[in-house]
Amino acid sequence: MTKILKINRRRPEVPKIRIAAEVLRKGGLVAFPTETVYGLGADALNAAAVRKIFEVKGRPFDNPLIVHIADRKEVCRLAKEIPDNARELMNEFWPGPLTLVLKKSEVVPDVTTGGLDTVAVRMPDNKIALAMIKEAGVAVAAPSANIFSKPSPTSAAHVAHDLYGKVDVIIDGGVARIGVESTVVDLTTTPPTLLRPGGISLEDLKKVLGRVVLHPAVRVEKTRITAKSPGMKYRHYAPDASVIVVEGRRRKVGRKMRQLVEEYKRKGKIVGVMATNRRCGYTADVVKFAGNDPAAVAKNLFKVFRKFDEEGVDVILAEGVGEKGLGLAIMNRLKKAAYKVVKA
Ligand code: AMP
Ligand code: MG
Numbered sequence: 623m624t625k626i627l628k629i630n631r632r633r634p635e636v637p638k639i640r641i642a643a644e645v646l647r648k649g650g651l652v653a654f655p656t657e658t659v660y661g662l663g664a665d666a667l668n669a670a671a672v673r674k675i676f677e678v679k680g681r682p683f684d685n686p687l688i689v690h691i692a693d694r695k696e697v698c699r700l701a702k703e704i705p706d707n708a709r710e711l712m713n714e715f716w717p718g719p720l721t722l723v724l725k726k727s728e729v730v731p732d733v734t735t736g737g738l739d740t741v742a743v744r745m746p747d748n749k750i751a752l753a754m755i756k757e758a759g760v761a762v763a764a765p766s767a768n769i770f771s772k773p774s775p776t777s778a779a780h781v782a783h784d785l786y787g788k789v790d791v792i793i794d795g796g797v798a799r800i801g802v803e804s805t806v807v808d809l810t811t812t813p814p815t816l817l818r819p820g821g822i823s824l825e826d827l828k829k830v831l832g833r834v835v836l837h838p839a840v841r842v843e844k845t846r847i848t849a850k851s852p853g854m855k856y857r858h859y860a861p862d863a864s865v866i867v868v869e870g871r872r873r874k875v876g877r878k879m880r881q882l883v884e885e886y887k888r889k890g891k892i893v894g895v896m897a898t899n900r901r902c903g904y905t906a907d908v909v910k911f912a913g914n915d916p917a918a919v920a921k922n923l924f925k926v927f928r929k930f931d932e933e934g935v936d937v938i939l940a941e942g943v944g945e946k947g948l949g950l951a952i953m954n955r956l957k958k959a960a961y962k963v964v965k966a
Contacts, residue, residue, distance in 0.1 A: 624786050626778070628794040631655070634753045638793075643757035645790045646671075651678065653767040653781045654754055655795035656746040658719045658803050658821050659774040659924070660781045661690065661764030662789065663754075666700075669731040672763050676733070678788045680770040686736035687763040688721050688804065689743050692755035700741050700761060702727045708809050710830050717747035719800055719821025723808040734763050744804055750795040766803060767792075773859050773924040773959070776801050780928060801921035802951045807834070816840060819951040821920075840954055858958040861927040863894065863935045867956045869942030870966030878966035879904060879939050886937045894935035896926055898943060908933050916948035923955060 627638045642652045649671040652663045662679065664671035666689045676683055689700060694712055697704055701724035708722050726741035735741050746752065755762050766774040767781045767789075775781045778794035785792070805820035805827065813833040816824060819840060827834050868878050879895065883906045886893045895906040898914055910926045913919045930938050940956055942963075943949045957963055 624782075624789055625791045626782070626794060627791055628778075629750050631748070631750055631795045634750045634795075636753075639750070639753045639757050642754050642791050642793055643759075646754070646758040646760060646762060650790035651675065651788075652754070652791040652793065653775075653778075653785060653789055654751050654764070654793045655778070655798060656690075656748045656751050656764075657799045658746070659776055659798050659801065660767040660778065661688075661746075661751070661762075662767035662781075662785065663690065663762040663764040665758070666690075666734050666761040666763035667729055667731065668760075669733045672731065672733045675763065675765065678785060679765065679768070681765060682770070683733065684736045685765075686738055686740075686742060687734055687765050688806075689730070689734065689741060690751065690755060690762040690764055691743060691745050692752045694745065696761055697722075697724070697743055700727055700730055700743055701725060705809055707814065707831055711807070711809075711827075712745075714830050715822055715826075716745040717752065718745070719747070719804040720744060720827075721804045721806040721818075721820075723806060723810060723817065725810055740808070740810055742806060748795070750793060754793070771858055771860055773861055773927040774803060776921070776924050780924070783928075797921075799921070800917075801923060801925075802948070802955060805951070807831075808837075811835075819954050821948075821951070823947045824950055825947060840950075841957070859924065859927075859955050860959040861931045861938065863930050863938045864961040865927075865938045865940055865956065865959045867940050867942050867953075867960045867963045868966050869953070869963060874966035875941055876902065878964065879941060882939050882964070886939075891936040892934060894930045894933070894938045896930075896938060896940040898941050902941075906939065908935055916943060916946075916952060919943060919952050920948050923952060927959070 721744040776798040805822040806818040808815040894908040
């Protein structure tokens with residue numbers, strides 16, 4: 623049985639927080655809101671509890687989890703060493719959508735870190751999440767609260783769609799403010815490596831760290847060209863419909879999109895378009911406006927993916943966005959979800 627707890631995001635009700643915290647302490651699973659997306663949490667130091675996260679999501683065991691904390695001092699327990707740049711990043715961006723990868727201490731079980739000798743840690747900027755973690759008194763390992771490879775959940779309804787009946791508690795704390803996952807930066811390398819772009823931009827990271835290198839997987843398509851298995855190896859965050867991303871100059875993208883809409887309609891497909899301009903004039907079967915600035919697109923992206931599936935679309939043509947600021951995270955998610963990326 624899954625208990626749904628509706629909690630006020632501004633003034634979390636203490637008795638409800640206690641219920642969720644108690645479940646975590648006893649080794650259960652709680653889906654909870656964060657500012658990025660909803661997380662599926664378990665006591666990070668309880669290997670049996672963490673194993674359940676992987677089973678419920680269908681997530682491969684070599685895919686490590688992020689450990690969520692509510693007190694900076696917890697990092698000292700989870701990490702073997704804390705470099706100066708980690709402290710600077712915590713001061714600047716915590717609580718917030720930034721995950722730090724550090725050398726792990728002995729207390730963190732292998733299942734939590736996917737067998738790696740590093741641990742990923744973050745302090746979420748959400749009152750419900752922070753109150754729950756504090757009350758539980760345990761660090762909370764949590765990936766996104768969706769079935770593996772599906773779009774991440776940005777509302778409790780999305781979580782319930784994927785996980786109702788499989789977890790102990792789903793907290794409903796409203797819509798996620800940012801809508802894409804946290805930025806993951808590895809501080810065990812010199813210079814630090816950006817492993818996943820997210821809620822904190824690369825530009826902001828560089829202001830604190832100076833040089834940051836991008837892991838090759840961040841801009842997926844290059845990897846994909848060598849992998850030669852479109853839509854397979856790196857597919858992630860993906861709706862049931864096939865996503866085709868069109869990137870390039872804005873005017874050219876519009877023209878290419880219109881051409882592709884007609885092409886797929888002729889093939890008898892139900893065609894959806896994800897647009898970033900309300901007056902785009904696309905003649906697709908379903909047109910969804912994701913927003914016209916990066917913050918809006920990030921917030922709506924996964925919701926729009928799920929809506930297309932509800933409406934039975936076969937193909938989603940998505941307008942690419944510029945890779946500045948949050949745009950890098952948006953393009954990363956679009957490309958990971960994509961069956962193919964087309965240059966306009
Ligand atoms: P999710 O929360 O489902 O979006 O997944 C957690 C993300 O954090 C994944 O992209 C992981 O690869 C990444 N991550 C977690 N722990 C580590 C680690 N120790 N080293 C590198 N990446 C990590
Ligand atoms: Mg995920």
